[in-house]
Amino acid sequence: MASEKAKKQVSNLPHMTQASQEEKRRQLAYKELVQKRKPRPRYLRNVLVAFVVGGAIAILGQVVLEFFKSRGLDLNAASAPTLAVMTLVGVVATGLGIYDELGEFAGAGAAVPITGFANTIVAAAMDFKREGWVLGMGAKMFIIAGPVIVYATLAGVAVAAIKFIASP
Amino acid sequence: MTYLYAFLVGGAICAIGQLILDFTNLTPGHMLVILTVAGAIAGGLDLYEPLLKFAGAGALVPVSGFGASIARGALAEAKRMGILGLFTGVFEYTGMGIAVAVFFGTLVALIANPKS
Numbered sequence: 249m250a251s252e253k254a255k256k257q258v259s260n261l262p263h264m265t266q267a268s269q270e271e272k273r274r275q276l277a278y279k280e281l282v283q284k285r286k287p288r289p290r291y292l293r294n295v296l297v298a299f300v301v302g303g304a305i306a307i308l309g310q311v312v313l314e315f316f317k318s319r320g321l322d323l324n325a326a327s328a329p330t331l332a333v334m335t336l337v338g339v340v341a342t343g344l345g346i347y348d349e350l351g352e353f354a355g356a357g358a359a360v361p362i363t364g365f366a367n368t369i370v371a372a373a374m375d376f377k378r379e380g381w382v383l384g385m386g387a388k389m390f391i392i393a394g395p396v397i398v399y400a401t402l403a404g405v406a407v408a409a410i411k412f413i414a415s416p
Numbered sequence: 417m418t419y420l421y422a423f424l425v426g427g428a429i430c431a432i433g434q435l436i437l438d439f440t441n442l443t444p445g446h447m448l449v450i451l452t453v454a455g456a457i458a459g460g461l462d463l464y465e466p467l468l469k470f471a472g473a474g475a476l477v478p479v480s481g482f483g484a485s486i487a488r489g490a491l492a493e494a495k496r497m498g499i500l501g502l503f504t505g506v507f508e509y510t511g512m513g514i515a516v517a518v519f520f521g522t523l524v525a526l527i528a529n530p531k532s
Contacts (some may be wrong), residue, residue, distance in 0.1 A: 291438055294434050294438055295435060299427035299430060299434075302478065303427030306423055306425070306427065306474040306477050307423050307426070309472075309473030309474075309476060309477035310418060313472050327509045328511075328512045330473065330476060331476065331481075331485065331510060332512040332513045334513070335513040335516045339516070340520075342524065343527070345528075356431070357427075357434065359444050360429060360433040360479055361479070362513060365482065369518070369521045370525060371530070373521050373522060374525045389518070389521065389522075392444075393517070396479065396483075399449050399456075400482065401456075401486060404459065404486040405487075405506060407456065407459075407460025408487050408491040409490075409494070411461055411462065
């Protein structure tokens with residue numbers, strides 16, 4: 249179905265034969281249709297959902313953090329067990345199949361928290377065990393988490409070294 | 417009040433991640449590396465600490481907090497025991513999470529299968 253816009257564009261080309269005009273019109277209409285139907289990322293929806301879901305996971309983390317603080321740990325000492333508990337939450341949720349659905353729904357809202365980091369490890373372990381226990385699961389468990397740890401360690405040690413040497 | 421700040425800061429960091437995904441051609445893996453390294457740089461310069469104090473888990477739980485924890489551990493140990501502490505401290509705060517992910521992740525992978 250040629251739209252008004254497509255018709256107008258084609259009628260500007262009087263030198264064309266009837267048949268080729270018809271062909272051109274169809275192409276233009278098709279292009280318009282493709283443009284209309286092509287899935288565009290729903291930017292606003294995506295960013296809002298990521299914000300809310302990521303924030304909600306942070307609140308859960310805060311509950312865990314407050315628990316460890318109430319046991320007499322300071323913020324630094326409480327961060328390791330908090331990260332560990334949140335990791336465990338991500339592991340269990342992945343095993344139950346919940347986290348993959350959350351990931352589809354919330355995008356970065358599920359991927360960015362440490363629970364998503366745990367999800368990448370467990371999901372890779374499940375996926376690659378069919379390639380064998382050693383070279384499959386063992387080797388590829390960190391296929392996404394690995395680069396994160398590598399570059400964080402490189403950047404972290406380098407920057408901490410500079411800071412330490414500058415002001416020991 | 418910390419809960420509100422945790423929600424806002426944690427949500428904001430995730431929103432930044434989503435914007436990176438939607439407005440660039442970077443994969444989620446690249447996006448995670450960018451956020452983590454940004455956190456590690458901020459953590460190594462002692463700049464992440466104020467955000468942690470302000471927003472608690474909102475700063476700690478996103479991967480940027482993971483990166484910052486790696487750098488903060490290295491810096492804290494270096495201050496305690498000298499330059500070698502950079503390396504002993506790297507996984508001081510994060511090692512527990514990584515060990516949990518490997519151990520329990522493997523257990524889960526033994527009993528569960530991918531859905532599709």
